[in-house]
Amino acid sequence: MIGEPGGQMDILQFSFAELQAQMAMWGEPRFRAQQIWQWIYQHLVGTFDDMTNLPLKLRERLARHYRLTPLTPLDEQVSADGLTHKVLFSLPDGETIESVLMAYERRQTVCVSSQVGCPIGCPFCATGQCGLTRDLTTAEIVAQPLYFGQQLRDRDMSVTNVVLMGMGEPFLNYDAVWAAIERWNDHTGLDLGARRMTISTAGHVPGIRRMAQEPLQVGLAISLHAADDTLRDELVPLNRAYPLAELLDACREYVSTTRRRITIEYALIDQVNDSIEQAVQLADLLEGLLCHINLIPLNPTEESEYRPSPPVRVTHFQVTLLERQIPATIRLGRGIEIQAGCGQLRRRYSGQ
Numbered sequence: 001m002i003g004e005p006g007g008q009m010d011i012l013q014f015s016f017a018e019l020q021a022q023m024a025m026w027g028e029p030r031f032r033a034q035q036i037w038q039w040i041y042q043h044l045v046g047t048f049d050d051m052t053n054l055p056l057k058l059r060e061r062l063a064r065h066y067r068l069t070p071l072t073p074l075d076e077q078v079s080a081d082g083l084t085h086k087v088l089f090s091l092p093d094g095e096t097i098e099s100v101l102m103a104y105e106r107r108q109t110v111c112v113s114s115q116v117g118c119p120i121g122c123p124f125c126a127t128g129q130c131g132l133t134r135d136l137t138t139a140e141i142v143a144q145p146l147y148f149g150q151q152l153r154d155r156d157m158s159v160t161n162v163v164l165m166g167m168g169e170p171f172l173n174y175d176a177v178w179a180a181i182e183r184w185n186d187h188t189g190l191d192l193g194a195r196r197m198t199i200s201t202a203g204h205v206p207g208i209r210r211m212a213q214e215p216l217q218v219g220l221a222i223s224l225h226a227a228d229d230t231l232r233d234e235l236v237p238l239n240r241a242y243p244l245a246e247l248l249d250a251c252r253e254y255v256s257t258t259r260r261r262i263t264i265e266y267a268l269i270d271q272v273n274d275s276i277e278q279a280v281q282l283a284d285l286l287e288g289l290l291c292h293i294n295l296i297p298l299n300p301t302e303e304s305e306y307r308p309s310p311p312v313r314v315t316h317f318q319v320t321l322l323e324r325q326i327p328a329t330i331r332l333g334r335g336i337e338i339q340a341g342c343g344q345l346r347r348r349y350s351g352q
């Protein structure tokens with residue numbers, strides 16, 4: 001359990017069984033745990049006091065012992081079109097993380113962080129420039145969509161999708177991430193379908209193999225960004241531990257075990273990974289793999305020299321893939337003007 005000097009623990013850290021056990025220890029009737037669970041995960045209340053069918057004494061006792069959320073919003077940016085909300089949260093120990101709500105195609109997708117910083121160090125990524133501070137707890141991960149769910153509820157909407165594409169490498173914090181996924185999926189709570197959730201990895205092979213064995217049908221995205229080891233060693237340094245041949249083996253095994261299509265993320269960087277030859281190489285690498293490529297013109301960061309590919313190079317790259325029967329769509333960087341790229345708001349904040 002996550003303790004704090006103030007003695008408060010995160011109620012979001014509890015599984016339902018743990019909450020039941022705690023209520024039993026307090027001598028509460030059996031149905032209390034279910035009531036509390038519904039207040040947290042279905043009604044998305046902001047305080048224990050809002051749990052109006054609980055006796056006042058119990059509400060007070062809960063508030064003395066538990067925090068309802070470990071997240072305190074510090075800063076928020078909304079894109080000019082109003083469709084992207086990015087929030088910087090502070091955590092109980094003073095660290096900060098970002099989460100983003102993106103509204104498109106009638107979806108409300110929350111982009112969730114899994115770590116404070118990230119140890120992988122991709123040079124184009126704002127998070128990668130900070131290094132890793134620590135893993136997030138299950139409560140800190142679970143709480144991110146709940147925050148946006150509360151805001152959306154007031155507008156008669158709800159979170160429809162979750163992507164683990166915020167700060168951090170989710171497979172380096174597997175247990176906490178998977179516990180959060182199971183929590184969001186729980187039918188007596190948020191009830192988010194497994195297929196509405198996606199984990200994005202820089203290519204952590206043991207994580208991919210482990211996920212292939214999970215019963216929940218959660219989506220998998222691989223941040224590839226290069227189709228040869230020399231370039232990928234530089235762009236996604238995790239490649240030095242799990243080179244392309246090993247990564248592709250794990251992907252093939254994943255598809256044959258799960259029968260699910262993999263999403264390949266490819267950030268197009270001007271004159272670095274966006275030539276026709278590189279598109280051909282990528283098509284060769286992925287031949288026969290059940291996958292779909294998302295081409296994303298790089299979101300430039302202040303710290304790196306890399307620039308997004310111009311539209312004509314993006315189009316040529318896509319056409320080259322399509323000609324080789326590799327499905328590829330272009331994802332336009334959403335909310336570039338609010339620095340929606342991974343870790344960018346936090347960088348700016350800490351630089352102030």
Ligand code: SAH
Pocket residue numbers: 118124125126164165166167168169170200201202222223265267296297298299300301341342
């Ligand atoms: N660590 C995981 C998940 C978080 S990063 C991973 O790397 O997959 C989520 C996605 O954002 C990854 O595909 C990552 O490569 C991409 N990304 C990071 N910085 C970016 C930038 N400046 N422009 C475009 N995509 C970026």
Ligand code: SF4
Pocket residue numbers: 118119120121122125126127128129166167168169202223342
């Ligand atoms: Fe970490 Fe992903 Fe950023 Fe690479 S792109 S540094 S793996 S968060």
